[in-house]
Amino acid sequence: MRSPQSVEALESLGRVRLSRTFFMRDFLYSEISNFYGVPNIPDNPDLAIQNGKHLCEELLEPLQATFGRIAIRSAYRSPTVNALGNEKGHNCGSNESNAAAHIWDCPDKNGKYGAMACVVVPWFLERYEAGTDWRAMAYWVHNHLSYSQLQFFPRLCAFNIGWHEEPQRIIHSYVEPKGTLLRGTLPNPEFASYYQGFPSLARGA
Template identity: 50%
Template sequence: MSQSKVTHLDNLARTRLSKHFFLRDFLYLETAAMHGINNVPDDLELAIEAGRQLCEQVLEPLQAAWGRIHIRSAFRSCTVNQLGNELGANCATNQSNYAAHIWDRRDEQGFMGATACIVIPRYLDYFEKTGDWTSLAWWIHANVPAYNSMYFFPNLCAFDISWYENKASPHTISSYIQDPNTGHKKRILAAGVESEFYQQIPLEQRYAACKHILAN
């Protein structure tokens, strides 16, 4: 790689998206590194704007409440996402990831968006003892209204969290982890509507464990 390309990528990575987050935080992916692919946006302006909204409206409020957030993965270029899809590395098709992990493409409706897969270390000890991811999900639903969707994974209670420009899009909360309260993996929030089990429980009561964790 030429010195000019190195300088360009270095300057690009220094782009500040919010008070605590820089573009560099969101560019590293093992798939890209292993295959020697530069995971950088084609449409830099769009990627920065979508990423800035994700950081300012979703990640900063989370970090303010919970302390440092660990970024597992976030932005994917079309090339990297396509490769991940072909390798079966938990990457959806490019088109379904526009305005999600692919920050630098608008979706078919013309909206921008951005997704990051994150871990909240402060919550992790509780999750590993209880298997309960739902308390965190409901806390975010109640306290970070700018999120659009969440999808939880078994390892480290990592989860995808998204910001989406279309404010009419209803919230969803999904998981690959069994819900310890119901024993299934169904969505606990679909099209903005809670599953039947949670409709019987006041919202604040659903995230009581989070209140205890944050108080200590």
Template identity: 60%
Template sequence: MRTPKTVEALTKLGRVRLSKSFFMRDFLYSEIAAVHGILNVPDDPDLAIRVGTRLCEDLLEPLQEEWGRVAIRSAYRSAELNAFGNRMQKEGSSGYTCASNTANAAGHIWDLRDADGLTGARACVVLPHFWDQHQAPGEWQILARWIHENLPYSALQFFPTYWAFNISWHERPKRQIHSYADPKGWLVRGIG
């Protein structure tokens, strides 16, 4: 598939079903793209679809089966969009939290291989039902431990708001868990 340049082509990409519950369209929305008018589409749609399918089938579907609806906060970013967000963050603009393209390759930038030539995909998600049941300080760890014991994730990174977390699939999983929510720091160091 070619990089979408028309509404018809973008509609076709958005309709690609990555798993039982998720379509590519679910992962393309970005507040940064919407506010700044930047098109958030993959340069290599076939690679983005391939790794997005792994993310959905191996991680997001089992999460949804166990904990209820998975709400996507942020997921796929084009290299252009991510570089813009990183530049805005470095300039001190509020609300921009994009790491460098190198750090987000095979992460939020699904169609860019990492420095080792490997593939991966990341999404920031919220599990509303889990949040409703587990809001006490540190209860994000219940979910982190369940994922660690049950899913082939690469990395988890938890945040204080609604226990949102980045979850990553990677062809060489690191198996690491870090949190910006209390208690802050590493729960599992993993590989790498």
């Protein structure tokens, strides 16, 4: 598929189904794109679709099946949009650091692909606002899903969740306690004490 050059072509891209409940259109919204009038369109839609399917099927669908609807805060970014966000100081890393992450259709420096989305889980947000430690969700994901990266943020307890061909299993947080929680660690049943009362993993229909 060519990068869309018309409204009709962009609509067709948006209709591509990435998983049971997610479509490509769900991941193209960008405040940076809207504010600065720069289209957030993949240069290589086929790669974006291929990697986005892994993200949705392996990570987002199980999250949603388990906890109910999840909200997408930020997902796919074109290299142009991401570079602009980095230049303007809008909490976007460099294009190099976002390749195989928010930039779904560009490989990382090792030639590997990935995809990332920033999400909010309303079910957990209610508990977080009532005092539940953010690490409860971090450890739940760590023990149940084949993620590559998790990054937690204070507002809404939003977190980046990334799929990658070679998962690194890194958890980092900007919420206290800040810093790297885990790096390359295998699932550990001892972490379950953090998320007692959480629902069991559901894969969905």
